[in-house]
Amino acid sequence: MINEQDEDGKYMTEVEIEDKVFGFIIGSYDTTATTITLTMKYLQQMPEYFNEIIQEQNEISMQMMPRKELCWNDIQKMRKTWSFVNEVLRNTPVVQGIFREAIEDFTYEDFYIPKGWKIYLSFGATQKNGEYFPNPTKFDPSRFEGNGQVPYTSVPFGGGHRMCPGKEFARILILVFLHHLLKKFRWEPKVPSEKILYPFFLLAIPTDGYPITLSAV
């Protein structure tokens, strides 16, 4: 970035570089870490799904033996675990929404949007649409099993040309982390009624940082 020049030969300022580094950290690390945190919080509150997912991970471990390291095919088998994460992200999208700019004038449901206006797409609202998610406030990971969902109805990674390019990488990070966590540890929250808020507008954050007591299995 220090050496990068634009078409006029101008270098980025320190503030522009800081802005990009900050963006990378929030966009890749914080989103993935927060998704793991939220998944742990939901799992801990739902023993029925917890047991199903432990079973899926145990079966994968058995099939891996004597191999110890996870490989691509093992990750593809983590269907229940990934459906659970998807339902967490539908209920509590880590990124609350995104902006788009209208590149031409258009009318949508009697609202006239002039070219150049910024439009906010709220993931929280989109993902609770009862037309696509019957009983939308019910936590139900089976919504993501089989053929999954209609495109653009559950959009925690955005959509279209600017959709998150790190989605598949994030999926691997989350599933590998959950596999090792569930095989080796159990946890209890220190603040059982902790809330999840969007204090900085963009990212979901448990108010106390989800402190836990961790114990080895």
Ligand code: HEM
């Ligand atoms: C669970 C984890 C993640 C979530 C929920 C997430 C979510 C998102 C969302 C909602 C967007 C905006 C998409 C849009 O405008 O349509 C985005 C963009 C982006 N994400 Fe992620 N992300 C995650 C992980 C990652 C990781 C691990 C990386 C990189 C290693 C990454 C890199 C990016 C980049 C570079 C963009 C900007 C793409 C562009 O503007 O063209 N993300 N992400």
